[in-house]
Amino acid sequence: MISNIVFIILLGITSFLFIRRIREIRSNINLGRDLDLSDNKSRRWKTMARVALGQSKMTVRPFAGIMHIFIYAGFVLINLEMLEIFIDGAFGTHRVFYPLLGSSLYHTLIGFFEILAFLVLFACVAFLIRRNIGRIQRFSGKEMTSWPKSDANIILIVESILMIVLLTMNAADSVLFSLEDAAVIAAGHNQYTNIAFTDFFWISGIIANMLPSNVETLYMIERACWWIHIVGVFGFLIYIPYSKHLHIFLAFPNTYYSRLEPIGEVGNLEAVKKEVELMMDPNQDPFAASAPDADAVPQRFGAKDVNDLSWKQLMDSYSCTECGRCTSECPANQTGKLLSPRKIMMDTRDRLEEHGKNLKSGDEDAKSLLGDYISPEELWACTTCNACVQACPVNINPLSIIVDLRRFLVMEESAAPNELNTMFTNVENNGAPWQFAQADRGNWTEEMDKTGSG
Amino acid sequence: MSESMKIPTMAEMTASGEQPEVLFWVGCMGSFDDRAKKITKAFAKLLIKSNVKFAVLGAEESCTGDPAKRAGNEFLYQMQAFANVQVLNGYEVKRIVTSCPHCFNILKNEYPELGGNYEVIHHTQFLQRLLNEGRLEVKGGSFKGKRITFHDPCYLGRANGEYEAPREVLAKLDAELTEMKRCKDRGLCCGAGGAQMFKEAEKGDKEVNVERTEDVLEVKPDIVAAGCPFCNTMMTDGVKHFNKESEIEVKDIAELIAEAADL
Numbered sequence: 078m079i080s081n082i083v084f085i086i087l088l089g090i091t092s093f094l095f096i097r098r099i100r101e102i103r104s105n106i107n108l109g110r111d112l113d114l115s116d117n118k119s120r121r122w123k124t125m126a127r128v129a130l131g132q133s134k135m136t137v138r139p140f141a142g143i144m145h146i147f148i149y150a151g152f153v154l155i156n157l158e159m160l161e162i163f164i165d166g167a168f169g170t171h172r173v174f175y176p177l178l179g180s181s182l183y184h185t186l187i188g189f190f191e192i193l194a195f196l197v198l199f200a201c202v203a204f205l206i207r208r209n210i211g212r213i214q215r216f217s218g219k220e221m222t223s224w225p226k227s228d229a230n231i232i233l234i235v236e237s238i239l240m241i242v243l244l245t246m247n248a249a250d251s252v253l254f255s256l257e258d259a260a261v262i263a264a265g266h267n268q269y270t271n272i273a274f275t276d277f278f279w280i281s282g283i284i285a286n287m288l289p290s291n292v293e294t295l296y297m298i299e300r301a302c303w304w305i306h307i308v309g310v311f312g313f314l315i316y317i318p319y320s321k322h323l324h325i326f327l328a329f330p331n332t333y334y335s336r337l338e339p340i341g342e343v344g345n346l347e348a349v350k351k352e353v354e355l356m357m358d359p360n361q362d363p364f365a366a367s368a369p370d371a372d373a374v375p376q377r378f379g380a381k382d383v384n385d386l387s388w389k390q391l392m393d394s395y396s397c398t399e400c401g402r403c404t405s406e407c408p409a410n411q412t413g414k415l416l417s418p419r420k421i422m423m424d425t426r427d428r429l430e431e432h433g434k435n436l437k438s439g440d441e442d443a444k445s446l447l448g449d450y451i452s453p454e455e456l457w458a459c460t461t462c463n464a465c466v467q468a469c470p471v472n473i474n475p476l477s478i479i480v481d482l483r484r485f486l487v488m489e490e491s492a493a494p495n496e497l498n499t500m501f502t503n504v505e506n507n508g509a510p511w512q513f514a515q516a517d518r519g520n521w522t523e524e525m526d527k528t529g530s531g
Numbered sequence: 532m533s534e535s536m537k538i539p540t541m542a543e544m545t546a547s548g549e550q551p552e553v554l555f556w557v558g559c560m561g562s563f564d565d566r567a568k569k570i571t572k573a574f575a576k577l578l579i580k581s582n583v584k585f586a587v588l589g590a591e592e593s594c595t596g597d598p599a600k601r602a603g604n605e606f607l608y609q610m611q612a613f614a615n616v617q618v619l620n621g622y623e624v625k626r627i628v629t630s631c632p633h634c635f636n637i638l639k640n641e642y643p644e645l646g647g648n649y650e651v652i653h654h655t656q657f658l659q660r661l662l663n664e665g666r667l668e669v670k671g672g673s674f675k676g677k678r679i680t681f682h683d684p685c686y687l688g689r690a691n692g693e694y695e696a697p698r699e700v701l702a703k704l705d706a707e708l709t710e711m712k713r714c715k716d717r718g719l720c721c722g723a724g725g726a727q728m729f730k731e732a733e734k735g736d737k738e739v740n741v742e743r744t745e746d747v748l749e750v751k752p753d754i755v756a757a758g759c760p761f762c763n764t765m766m767t768d769g770v771k772h773f774n775k776e777s778e779i780e781v782k783d784i785a786e787l788i789a790e791a792a793d794l
Contacts, residue, residue, distance in 0.1 A: 137717075341690025342640035345612075346605045350645070353609040379603065408720040408743075413736030458733040461601045461725030462685040467716050483603030496730035497602050504607055508593030509559040510729055518562045519589030522538040525572055 084166035084307070091311040098318040102395055105433040109388030110376075114334045121333045124472070129332040134470040138402070141207075144200040148236070151197035152325065155243070158190050159310065166307060171268035172250075184276070191244060191280035198240040201233045208233070215401030218410075220420035225321065225399050232322050239309045246302035248284035249295045251277045256292065264292040269299075327396040328471045334389055335472040340463050343480055348376055349488075379484025382445040383429045386481060393473040394426035403465035403475055414458035418465035418475035424450035425478060447482050456482050457494055538575060540589040541622045551586040553657070554624045556638065558631035559594050560760040566767070567760035573789035574630050574654050580792060581667040585628075591618050597633045600641070602726035609645065612637075616647035630654040630785060632686035632759045633724075639691070653687055655697040655758050655784050662703055669791040671705030679706045679787075680752040682743070682766055683718035684759035697758050697784055704791055706754075711746040719743045721765035728761055744769030747779065755781045 114121075127133045132149060136142035161174045175183045208216050208229060216226075253261060253269040255277070261269050277285045288295060317323055338344075355361050380386050403418035404410050410417050428446045435441055447453075456479055465475045486492045493501070500510045508515040544551055555578065561571040578585050596611030619627075627649045629635050639651035652660075661667035679701055687693050694715045701708055713719045722732070722739025732738060744766065747755055755770070757763040760783070767781045782790075 339636075339640055339691050341636040341686055343600065345609065345641060345644050349605045349609050353606065353613055357610065357613045378605065406717065408722060408739045409733070409735070411719075412722075412732075412739050412742050414733045415735075416733075454733055457730070458735070459725050460685075460720045460722055460727050460739065462720035463689045464685075464717075464720065467689050480601070480603065484605055485603075487603035488606060493602060493604070494730050497726055500602070500726065500729040501599055501604055501607055504594045504596065504599050504611065508611070509563060510594060510598050511559070511563060513559075513563045515593060516590045518557070518592050519540065519587060521557075521562060521568045521571055522575075522587065522589070524568070525538065525575065 078169065081167060081169045087308065087311055088163075088167070091314050094315045095318065098315075101433065102318060102323075105429050106388050106391045106395065108384050108429070108433065108436075109386050109391040110384075112387040112389055114389065117337055120337055121335070124335050124337070125329055125333040128335070128470070128472055129328045132470070134468075134472075137468075144203055147193075147196035147200040151193040151240075154193055155190050155197075158187070158243075162303070162307060172272060175272050180272075184278070187247065188279040191247060191278050194240045194243050195280045198237055198244075201237040201240070205230065205233045205237075215405040218401065218404060218417055218419070220417055220423050221399070221401075225423070228320050228322075229399070231316070232320065235309060235313055235316075239306055239313070242302040242306045242309070244281045245284055246299055246306060247278050247281035248288060249299035249302065251281065252285050252288050252290065253292065253295045253299065256290065256295075261292055264296070266292065266296050269296070321397065321399045324396050324398040324471060327392065331392055331396040332472050334392065336474060336477075340466050340474075343477070346378065346484070348378065377485060378488035379486070380478070380481035381447050381485045381489070383425060383432050385485070386425070386446075386478060390474070390478055390481075391425070391429055393475075393478075394422050394429060396471050397422040397426065397473055398471070399423060400470065402468040402470065403473070406464040406468040408460055408462055408464065409458040414455075415452065416455045416458035418479075420455070421451060421475045421478055422473060447485060451482060453486060453492065456486065459483075538579075539586045541586045541591065541624070542589070544586045545622055549584075550623070552584040553626045553628050553652070554619075554622075555585050555587050556627050556629035556631075556634055557587055557592060558629060558634045558760070560764075561630055562592070564760060564764070566764060570630055570760055570763065570783040570785055573783065573794070574785040576794040577658065577661070577667060577785060577789055577792065580794060581661045583661070583666070588618065593618075595634050595637045595642075597637045598726040598729060600637065601724065612642060612645050612647070616642060616645055619647055619649065624649055626650045626652065628652045628654055628657045630758075630760065630783070632684040632690075633761065636686040636690050653691075653693060653696070653758070655687070655700055656693065658700045658785065658788055659696040662700060667788075667792065669703050669788055671703060671791055674704040674706040674787070674791060677704075677706045677753040678709050678751065679704065679754045679756050680709050680711055680747060680750050681714070681756045681758075681784075682711070682721065682747070682762055683715055684757070684762050685718070685720050685724055687758055688718055689716055697756070700784055700788060701756055704787060709750045709752060711750055713746055719746060721759075721762040721769075723761035723765045728764075738769075738772075740765040740769040741772050744773060748773060748775065752779060754787070755779060756787060757781060757783050 132142065132146055135145050161172065164173050165171055178186065207213060254272045258270040288298065317325065377385050383391060397419070399419055401419050407416060407418055425446060428450050459476070459479045461476060463476060503510050503512050507513055541554065555575065557571055560567040593615055594611055595615060596608030599611065600608035627638055629638065629651070632653060635651055635653045638647070638649065658667070681697055681701060683694060698708065719742065720739060721743055747766070747769070755766050757766055763781055763783055770776050770779050770781060
């Protein structure tokens with residue numbers, strides 16, 4: 078009885094903290110500029126199904142991809158067992174699904190979950206080794222400071238522990254079930270006699286063979302594992318939204334709201350479009366526009382801080398798992414330049430967190446994403462090749478943030494590198510990035526005429 | 532020969548009451564850069580040989596605004612786009628072919644929202660069509676035994692998902708096609724995109740084109756096939772960096788096909 082109450086209280090606290098944090102993230106994301114992505118619903122669902130549910134971009138790197146699918150499948154499917162654990166916890170039942178599903182189906186299901194749990198454990202250990210012993214370049218890098226590194230390790234270690242206690246719990250349980258009922262009842266643990274097990278489970282059977290047959294010890298092991306597991310799950314749930322591990326939820330909406338246009342398309346700035354039309358289109362009447370709202374703050378061209386970015390760009394930043402596939406594919410990063418697309422995403426998220434906190438507490442700082450987090454040198458190293466966009470397993474677009482920050486530098490600050498200013502002047506005056514006369518554009522045709530061959 | 536080489540401008544064609552099958556958008560590099568002009572001419576010759584009725588804008592063509600846009604100067608880009616759309620729509624242009632993937636990408640993806648709706652085709656796609664329709668025939672004899680590797684331009688490949696057209700065209704050469712370890716959607720940039728062409732690279736250990744040329748050297752090709760005048764320059768410089776210019780040629784697909792067609 079007391080354990081039911083403890084369970085329900087823990088569940089309540091966890092839900093409260095989890096929901097509070099999710100709402101905070103939601104309101105931070107909503108600090109971004111409006112962007113209407115309510116179109117093309119069926120294509121969006123398909124993209125989500127393919128990229129998030131189907132992990133299509135993960136398997137581009139087969140080892141990490143397959144290991145990740147183990148963890149992902151384990152996480153999703155073992156949650157069905159979690160349902161039973163929750164019901165048992167709340168109502169004091171024990172393996173409530175057993176009588177409902179029948180012995181053989183229950184056995185098969187749990188056995189299947191155990192195989193998944195084993196694969197999760199295997200993948201977590203493999204990932205821990207890769208991260209900490211293997212020399213994989215993308216797990217270092219200057220944005221991979223102590224917190225991102227320990228964040229990754231905490232997640233992998235907690236997941237491993239969860240799987241170990243889950244398997245040990247099943248092992249102790251199945252030994253108890255296999256004992257003579259009389260002995261178990263004599264020890265006062267009637268609930269462990271309602272299942273008539275003939276076999277151990279597939280994986281935990283290995284552990285079961287190593288356990289003692291003392292009823293009280295088995296009971297203690299089973300209960301301890303049950304509680305470690307559930308407290309671990311609750312703790313994890315509270316931890317996830319503060320961690321890069323948030324991708325397990327955000328991967329789905331983030332891929333749903335993916336850009337559907339060809340990735341080479343950046344999009345035209347609407348504010349600029351109006352200005353250019355007023356300037357160049359003789360049919361536009363500058364006085365026809367309604368009087369501007371006196372209180373309206375004119376929108377910046379491009380982005381200086383997180384609130385100049387769209388909500389989707391902000392959602393991207395929270396969806397980032399810091400895997401570094403973007404950075405490892407980035408031509409600038411590979412050749413030693415300062416730019417790292419992963420850092421762009423992490424900086425955006427960190428600044429957004431800071432900005433959100435400032436808004437809440439009411440004190441503003443003089444900081445901004447551009448300058449205090451991301452330097453112009455990083456931005457000017459980008460070749461806009463889209464390798465980072467292509468590489469991201471959850472369809473994050475670091476390039477769109479880079480371009481928006483460049484737009485601010487150029488259009489609001491006139492702070493482009495000198496050579497680019499020269500290029501701009503040439504385009505403006507000569508219609509080409511070099512200083513050639515536009516009238517000479519067709520000269521090559523005459524060259525062909527003259528020589529007959531070119 | 533010189534008679535048939537006359538390439539009409541849109542103005543001339545419209546004046547005689549005609550419409551071309553396709554407008555050849557040459558691009559700044561194709562118009563002015565000596566190396567890129569060879570690509571332009573090779574492609575023009577292929578169009579002529581295939582009896583494609585085409586025209587150019589000549590002095591009425593202007594930068595699409597792509598380098599300005601990627602560098603963040605949306606204003607300048609939209610001004611260029613506005614002017615270009617006026618010209619193109621004025622001539623009622625329906626189809627555009629271009630040998631520059633940057634022009635291709637921006638005309639195809641960004642111009643429609645600004646009122647410029649055209650069927651935009653990259654020259655490798657156009658050559659693929661001409662070859663498939665039998666309007667253009669090449670014999671690959673002179674390329675037999677040569678190893679060719681194709682460097683995917685970012686703005687044709689990743690940006691627009693076109694990986695097959697250039698490869699299919701190259702396959703007509705009867706050469707040995709070999710892929711670099713990073714190719715197609717994982718192809719490495721040449722280093723020129725995003726207006727990098729017009730500035731010194733930021734501080735680093737290495738130039739991007741040198742890194743890419745290392746991929747090239749690994750597969751020991753006789754020819755690096757390019758589909759972009761910017762890539763062409765970067766790869767040519769990269770090959771020179773390793774003093775391999777006597778062993779490895781960097782050529783546009785249009786040049787290779789023109790060579791095979793004895794042009």
